[in-house]
Amino acid sequence: MIVLGIETTCDETSAAVLRDGTELLSNLISSQVELHRQWGGVAPEVAARHHVEAINPILRQAVDEAGLTFNDLDAVAVANRPGLVGALLVGVSAAKALAMVYGLPLVGVNHLEAHLYANFLEHTDLEFPMLGLVVSGGHSNLALMTGHGEFQPVGHTVDDAPGEAFDKVARAMGLPYPGGPVIDKLATEGDPTAYPFPRADLGETFNFSFSGLKTALLRFLSENKDARVEDIAASFQEAIVDALVNTTVRAARATGVETVLVAGGVAANRRLKARFAEAGERNGLRILSPKPILCTDNAAMIATAGHYALREGRGDGLGLETFATAPLGS
Amino acid sequence: MSAIQNPKSKIQNPGVHRSVFAPDPLATERIGESLGRRMEPGTLVLLFGNLGAGKTTFAHGLARGLEIPTDIQSPTFALIYEHKGRIPLAHMDFYRLNAPDELDTLGIEEYLDGDGVTLIEWPEIAMDRMPESRIEIRITPEAMGRRLEFTAHGDAATLLSGWNLESDESESSTGE
Numbered sequence: 001m002i003v004l005g006i007e008t009t010c011d012e013t014s015a016a017v018l019r020d021g022t023e024l025l026s027n028l029i030s031s032q033v034e035l036h037r038q039w040g041g042v043a044p045e046v047a048a049r050h051h052v053e054a055i056n057p058i059l060r061q062a063v064d065e066a067g068l069t070f071n072d073l074d075a076v077a078v079a080n081r082p083g084l085v086g087a088l089l090v091g092v093s094a095a096k097a098l099a100m101v102y103g104l105p106l107v108g109v110n111h112l113e114a115h116l117y118a119n120f121l122e123h124t125d126l127e128f129p130m131l132g133l134v135v136s137g138g139h140s141n142l143a144l145m146t147g148h149g150e151f152q153p154v155g156h157t158v159d160d161a162p163g164e165a166f167d168k169v170a171r172a173m174g175l176p177y178p179g180g181p182v183i184d185k186l187a188t189e190g191d192p193t194a195y196p197f198p199r200a201d202l203g204e205t206f207n208f209s210f211s212g213l214k215t216a217l218l219r220f221l222s223e224n225k226d227a228r229v230e231d232i233a234a235s236f237q238e239a240i241v242d243a244l245v246n247t248t249v250r251a252a253r254a255t256g257v258e259t260v261l262v263a264g265g266v267a268a269n270r271r272l273k274a275r276f277a278e279a280g281e282r283n284g285l286r287i288l289s290p291k292p293i294l295c296t297d298n299a300a301m302i303a304t305a306g307h308y309a310l311r312e313g314r315g316d317g318l319g320l321e322t323f324a325t326a327p328l329g330s
Numbered sequence: 331m332s333a334i335q336n337p338k339s340k341i342q343n344p345g346v347h348r349s350v351f352a353p354d355p356l357a358t359e360r361i362g363e364s365l366g367r368r369m370e371p372g373t374l375v376l377l378f379g380n381l382g383a384g385k386t387t388f389a390h391g392l393a394r395g396l397e398i399p400t401d402i403q404s405p406t407f408a409l410i411y412e413h414k415g416r417i418p419l420a421h422m423d424f425y426r427l428n429a430p431d432e433l434d435t436l437g438i439e440e441y442l443d444g445d446g447v448t449l450i451e452w453p454e455i456a457m458d459r460m461p462e463s464r465i466e467i468r469i470t471p472e473a474m475g476r477r478l479e480f481t482a483h484g485d486a487a488t489l490l491s492g493w494n495l496e497s498d499e500s501e502s503s504t505g506e
Contacts, residue, residue: 048435083408084409085435086435138407138408157401157403158401158403159386159403160386161407164407168406207401211386211387214381214382215382218381219382324408324410325408325411
């Protein structure tokens, strides 16, 4: 089965062609990061306009690069939730047009679930149940995955997403957008124990909170003008990594899983990867995360999630809707 | 679109002003909860304050006062989150917007004309589109805590007058 995946939930326009769930024939991403860098964040109107301009060339190029024509496709998978509504509509409209013209089955995919599915592209031996952690600019979710497309929420952020905390703190520190990779890089030259920024205590829950950390850091910045920026970056990053790793390991123990999938833009953070590798070894857990290009928003993961959904007999009609909000498993 | 008015030319009722000191985040949340319990369908709340001022904490309290059973996550990324409660809450955040015309496709007028409570963080960029009747809240850090200043315009003024608030320090009508 050859699936075309389409992703336009936020600031990347992406199309990918996937054969039989693991053979990635193409994965093209038109990033708007350069465009948004001047704003210090994603500008939604700019994003929607850019998707409109980018979608047709990207679709054609994805099929060309796969060495195919649109006639060779067997199905179309598109991220229809959650995301910026104007942006989602561009991808979903394109997917519907292709489905109609070429008579292809259409399946709408949850963008958050698809992030976890990026791990299925690289590993074919994954066994349920698994725990999934999605961490990105807009999301922070822990869910128990009991089967394909079957997710039970375990935890979430009660305020800010970790990527949002990275971006806002980076902006306050005068660092460029996006904040995550910049802080990741600075932190390699810094001491993660230099400043003891607070870790939120959410008791026995598996939730996260990063708003208090952000506030503490802003206060610190205003009171310590001479502190080394590398040490601040490393200490701030460590507080986020601690919360993500400790809570995830605790949830893995509580649910009894042996495999943990980590995904989303923040999963590309090198310190997070290293700490998860360490924690996996210490706790007898197999903790996986995709390579960086599959951590960012991309259509390969949409095609993968679509592949498994279609294999399970799921599909949507041309009435497929878009949803701004949609937790894992919905 | 009746919601789009120039606020400056339309204000007729005197505004009501309140000022409260919150020594810690719990106090900020309680004040939010207390105001949330007073909310009526159609109320617009604008929440001003810099990063780290305590907007999130206040919003959590307001949501509790509206009997919203779930955590309200930051809408910075999604721009608008809707929550079901005693009265539905549309929670918006315009932090990421750079120009007023970026509001065009968000459909905020539908919320402003609707029967829910609308809470907007970082509303500065949208002020020309805000209806007259509204509560403005400004949170500023002080040495030992946070100063919360409330100003209500238009019909929303009734929500602030007669609001019994612990550690409340002032109630005044400003003639504007």
